[in-house]
Amino acid sequence: MKQYLLSIYQPDGDPPPPEVLEPIMRDIEAVDAEMRAAGAWVFTGGLHPPDTATVLRADGGGVLVTDGPFAEGKEHIGGFWIIRAPDLDAALDWARKATAACKLPVEVRPMVDRTEG
Amino acid sequence: MQAAGRGPADGRQDRGLTLPGPAPGPALGDIERVFRAEYGRAVAVLTRVFGDIDTAEDAVQDAFAEAARRWPSAGLPPSPAGWIITTARNRAIDRLRREAARDAKQGQAALLHEQDDSAEEGPVRDDRLRLIFTCCHPALGTAARVALTLRLLGGLTTAEIAHAFLVPEPTMAQRLVRAKAKIRDAGIPYRVPAEADLPARLSGVLAVVYLIFNEGYTASSGDQLARADLCAEAIRLGRLLARLMPDEPEVLGLLALMLLTESRRAARTSPDGALVLLADQDRSRWDRALIAEGRALVRQCLRRGQPGPYQIQAAINAVHSDAPLAAATDWEQILRLYDQLLVVAPSPVVALNRAVAVAELDGPAAALALVDDLDSSNLDRYYLFHAIRADLLRRLGRRAEADAAYDTAITQTGNAAERAHLALAKQQLSQPDGVAEGERQERGDRGPGIVDPESPGSSPSDDEGRRRA
Numbered sequence: 001m002k003q004y005l006l007s008i009y010q011p012d013g014d015p016p017p018p019e020v021l022e023p024i025m026r027d028i029e030a031v032d033a034e035m036r037a038a039g040a041w042v043f044t045g046g047l048h049p050p051d052t053a054t055v056l057r058a059d060g061g062g063v064l065v066t067d068g069p070f071a072e073g074k075e076h077i078g079g080f081w082i083i084r085a086p087d088l089d090a091a092l093d094w095a096r097k098a099t100a101a102c103k104l105p106v107e108v109r110p111m112v113d114r115t116e117g
Numbered sequence: 118m119q120a121a122g123r124g125p126a127d128g129r130q131d132r133g134l135t136l137p138g139p140a141p142g143p144a145l146g147d148i149e150r151v152f153r154a155e156y157g158r159a160v161a162v163l164t165r166v167f168g169d170i171d172t173a174e175d176a177v178q179d180a181f182a183e184a185a186r187r188w189p190s191a192g193l194p195p196s197p198a199g200w201i202i203t204t205a206r207n208r209a210i211d212r213l214r215r216e217a218a219r220d221a222k223q224g225q226a227a228l229l230h231e232q233d234d235s236a237e238e239g240p241v242r243d244d245r246l247r248l249i250f251t252c253c254h255p256a257l258g259t260a261a262r263v264a265l266t267l268r269l270l271g272g273l274t275t276a277e278i279a280h281a282f283l284v285p286e287p288t289m290a291q292r293l294v295r296a297k298a299k300i301r302d303a304g305i306p307y308r309v310p311a312e313a314d315l316p317a318r319l320s321g322v323l324a325v326v327y328l329i330f331n332e333g334y335t336a337s338s339g340d341q342l343a344r345a346d347l348c349a350e351a352i353r354l355g356r357l358l359a360r361l362m363p364d365e366p367e368v369l370g371l372l373a374l375m376l377l378t379e380s381r382r383a384a385r386t387s388p389d390g391a392l393v394l395l396a397d398q399d400r401s402r403w404d405r406a407l408i409a410e411g412r413a414l415v416r417q418c419l420r421r422g423q424p425g426p427y428q429i430q431a432a433i434n435a436v437h438s439d440a441p442l443a444a445a446t447d448w449e450q451i452l453r454l455y456d457q458l459l460v461v462a463p464s465p466v467v468a469l470n471r472a473v474a475v476a477e478l479d480g481p482a483a484a485l486a487l488v489d490d491l492d493s494s495n496l497d498r499y500y501l502f503h504a505i506r507a508d509l510l511r512r513l514g515r516r517a518e519a520d521a522a523y524d525t526a527i528t529q530t531g532n533a534a535e536r537a538h539l540a541l542a543k544q545q546l547s548q549p550d551g552v553a554e555g556e557r558q559e560r561g562d563r564g565p566g567i568v569d570p571e572s573p574g575s576s577p578s579d580d581e582g583r584r585r586a
Contacts, residue, residue: 002304087306088256089314110303 010078027101046079156272161244168230176209261296366418370428373414377434380407392538396443426462481512500529
C-alpha cells in the first residue's frame with residue numbers, strides 16, 4: 001500500500017457564510033468517515049488561514065523568523081488527508097469524493113515510501 | 118529523496134535497434150520487421166512480469182541486440198516474438214541479480230515481483246492493452262501520453278519521437294524519464310480500467326492515437342505537409358486496439374476514420390508539394406483498398422447503434438469517399454451527420470465544419486452567418502476558422518474582408534504547405550477572375566482537424582499536446 005497526501009487548495013480570504021460552510025463540513029466529515037470505514041484513512045487535518053503562518057529559514061549562522069505564509073499566492077492549503085491506497089487510481093477515487101465534498105480543488109501527491117529505498 | 122528510488126535506466130540513452138557490423142543481408146530487414154511488430158508486445162509482457170517499465174525496456178533492448186548478433190547467422194527462430202520475450206526475461210533476471218547483489222533496492226524489488234509465467238503467448242494481448250492504458254493515464258500530461266505510447270508501444274526511439282514532434286532530443290528524453298518516474302512514484306496502475314471507468318479512459322486512449330494521426334496528417338509546423346510515419350504508427354495502434362477491443366464501436370470508428378483519411382494521402386499533395394483540396398483531388402489516386410476497409414468498419418460499428426464522435430466522423434468521410442466526383446457529394450447526408458455529431462460531441466470546431474456543409478447546401482451567406490455566430494474566443498487561434506471565413510467571404514465577393522481573413526489564417530498555421538495554399542488563395546483574390554474562381558465551389562479537404570471534436574481550442578489538454586518546445 002502506498003500513502004498519498006490529498007491537499008485542499010483553498011482561496012485566501014474570508015470563509016463562506018455558515019449556511020454555505022455547514023453542509024460542506026458535513027460532506028467532508030462523511031468522506032472522512034467513509035475513508036475510516038474502508039481502512040484508507042491515515043490522518044486528516046484542517047488548517048487555520050495562511051496569515052496565521054510563521055516561516056523560519058536557516059540563514060547563515062542564525063534562523064530568520066518571518067510572519068506569513070512562505071509562498072505568496074491567492075490560494076493555500078486549507079486542509080489535508082493522508083490516505084493509504086493500493087495505487088493512484090484508488091487514491092484518485094478518494095480525491096474525487098474529497099473535491100466533491102469540499103467544492104475546492106484537491107491535489108493528490110504520492111508520499112515517498114521508506115521501504116521503497 | 119526522489120532520486121533514491123531511481124534505477125540505472127534513468128537518463129540512459131535508449132538505444133533503439135542498433136545493428137552491429139556490416140549489413141548481413143536479408144536478415145537485417147527481418148529483424149527490423151520483428152522489432153517494429155513485437156517491441157510493444159515484449160515491453161508489455163516484461164512490464165507485467167517485473168512491475169517496472171525501465172527494467173522491461175532495458176531487457177527488451179538487450180534481447181533485440183542479441184537477436185541482431187545471432188539471427189543473421191543462425192536464422193530467425195520459429196517464434197521470434199517468443200524468443201525475444203524469453204531472452205529479454207532472462208537478461209532482465211541476470212541484470213537484476215547483479216543489481217540486487219550490489220544492494221540496489223530496485224533490483225531486489227523487481228526480482229521479488231517477478232512472476233512465474235511460462236505461458237508467455239497467452240495473456241500477451243491483455244498486456245499490450247494494459248500498457249496503453251498506463252501510457253494514456255489521465256494523470257499524465259497529453260504530451261507525455263503521446264510520447265510514452267510511441268516509445269513503449271510503437272518502439273520508436275526517443276530521437277524519432279523528438280524529430281516527429283520537432284522538439285530537441287534531450288527535451289523528449291526528459292519528458293519520457295519524467296513520465297515513467299511519475300508512473301512508478303505515483304503508482305499509476307498497470308491494468309485495464311474497471312468497466313465503470315472504461316468509457317472515459319478509453320476515450321483518452323483514442324484521443325492519444327488520433328492526436329498522433331493528426332500530427333502525422335497535418336504536421337502542425339514544419340515544411341512537410343504530412344509525416345507519413347506518424348500516420349502509419351497511429352493506424353498500427355488503431356488496428357491493435359481494434360483487435361484487442363473488437364466490441365468497442367468507437368475503437369472501430371477511430372480506425373475507420375484514420376483509414377478513410379489516409380486513403381486520400383496521395384491525392385492530397387501535388388507533385389510540387391502543394392496542398393490539393395478535397396474538391397480538386399484526382400479521385401483515381403485515392404487508395405481503394407483503404408476506402409473499402411474503412412467503409413466496412415463504418416458499417417460494422419454503426420450497426421451497433423451506439424454512435425460516437427469517431428464513428429460519425431468516419432461516416433462523414435465515408436460519404437466523401439462515395440462520391441465519384443466532388444459535385445456528386447451527398448451534402449445533405451453530411452449535414453445530417455454533423456447534426457448528429459453536434460449532439461454527441463458539441464464543440465465550436467464541429468459547428469464550424471457543419472457550416473461548411475451548410476455552405477454547399479444553402480450557399481455561403483447562410484454559412485457565414487453561422488460562422489460569425491460562433492463564439493470566436495475558442496476559435497480565434499484556429500487557422501481553419503479564419504480560412505473557412507476567408508473562403509466564404511471570397512465566394513460572397515467580399516474581397517477586402519476575405520483578404521484580411523486569409524492574412525489571419527496564414528499567421529495561425531505553422532505548416533508551410535498550408536501557408537502556401539492560403540497565400541495562393543489570397544493572391545487569387547486580387548486577380549480579375551478572383552470571384553469567378555470562387556464560383557468553383559472550392560471545398561477543403563481540411564484534414565481530420567476539421568472534424569476533430571478535440572481540435573485546438575476545444576480543450577486545454579489538447580493544446581498541451583500540440584505545444585512545441
